Amino acid sequence: MKKFLITLATLVSGLAIFLGLDPGHYAFKYIDVGGHQVRMYIAGHGGPAVVFEAGGSPADGGPLEAWERVQPAVSRFTTTVAYDRAGIGLSAPGPKPRDARQVARELHAALQNARVAPPYILVGHSFGGPLIRVFAGIYPKEVGGMVLIDPTQEEFIYWNQARETNRVERQDEEWKDMKASLDEAHESQVPKGIPIVLITAMGPAVIPSFVTEQQKEDMKFYRSFWLKFHNEWLEKVPDGQHIITENSGHMVPFYEPELIVRVSRQMIEKKSANPQ
Numbered sequence: 001m002k003k004f005l006i007t008l009a010t011l012v013s014g015l016a017i018f019l020g021l022d023p024g025h026y027a028f029k030y031i032d033v034g035g036h037q038v039r040m041y042i043a044g045h046g047g048p049a050v051v052f053e054a055g056g057s058p059a060d061g062g063p064l065e066a067w068e069r070v071q072p073a074v075s076r077f078t079t080t081v082a083y084d085r086a087g088i089g090l091s092a093p094g095p096k097p098r099d100a101r102q103v104a105r106e107l108h109a110a111l112q113n114a115r116v117a118p119p120y121i122l123v124g125h126s127f128g129g130p131l132i133r134v135f136a137g138i139y140p141k142e143v144g145g146m147v148l149i150d151p152t153q154e155e156f157i158y159w160n161q162a163r164e165t166n167r168v169e170r171q172d173e174e175w176k177d178m179k180a181s182l183d184e185a186h187e188s189q190v191p192k193g194i195p196i197v198l199i200t201a202m203g204p205a206v207i208p209s210f211v212t213e214q215q216k217e218d219m220k221f222y223r224s225f226w227l228k229f230h231n232e233w234l235e236k237v238p239d240g241q242h243i244i245t246e247n248s249g250h251m252v253p254f255y256e257p258e259l260i261v262r263v264s265r266q267m268i269e270k271k272s273a274n275p276q
Contacts, residue, residue, distance in 0.1 A: 037091065056126070058099060059087050148199065151230075197241045
């Protein structure tokens with residue numbers, strides 16, 4: 001797996017240079033975050049910097065290559081940062097527990113030590129959504145906006161747990177970290193005055209033929225509640241925008257990267273027009 005990630009990282013770097021990006025500002029860096037190092041991919045010029053947080057659990061999520069269809073394009077108009085959380089991809093393992101607060105502290109240290117100055121536009125996919133919300137709650141003055149891409153919503157998880165009366169409660173370490181992170185996100189306050197864009201994926205437009213009718217009905221049922229809890233959370237946010245796409249399934253960064261690029265550009269333009 002490590003060999004595969006190294007090969008993929010090399011290919012992405014080569015693609016960046018081919019696209020005409022400044023190789024001196026588009027490079028991997030290993031940044032110390034307090035006794036262990038995380039791998040970062042820093043690209044572009046200017047600000048505010050866009051910081052990408054991949055999906056997956058805090059200790060077992062996606063590597064920074066998850067943003068390979070998004071980061072090069074955003075890097076054409078601002079500084080961007082993608083990274084491997086501790087213990088993921090090519091980053092060293094970090095201290096436990098691996099909850100959202102620990103992830104936020106490490107990301108903050110990494111950005112400081114890499115000399116990437118705030119404010120940050122935080123872009124989080126899936127479980128990266130609650131992770132960036134916790135970061136924003138801890139460091140509100142350093143966040144200029146948030147883009148939540150089909151984010152995991154804690155209310156949806158709570159609802160689903162309550163209706164599954166026969167389920168066996170997970171006791172593994174990964175689930176404990178995820179549950180703690182969802183609770184921390186629920187307690188976090190969105191910084192006042194920052195723009196929020198939440199993208200809900202209701203696709204794909206074409207469902208594969210191998211999906212059964214019962215599975216289609218189940219998808220429709222769960223998607224309706226996925227959308228419901230996104231709507232309810234966003235209603236509490238003063239400066240929130242909701243984008244619903246039927247062109248993508250959950251993997252929006254892969255299927256519809258241009259949407260994320262467009263939203264990121266609009267948020268940067270909005271922040272530049274209203275720097276306070």
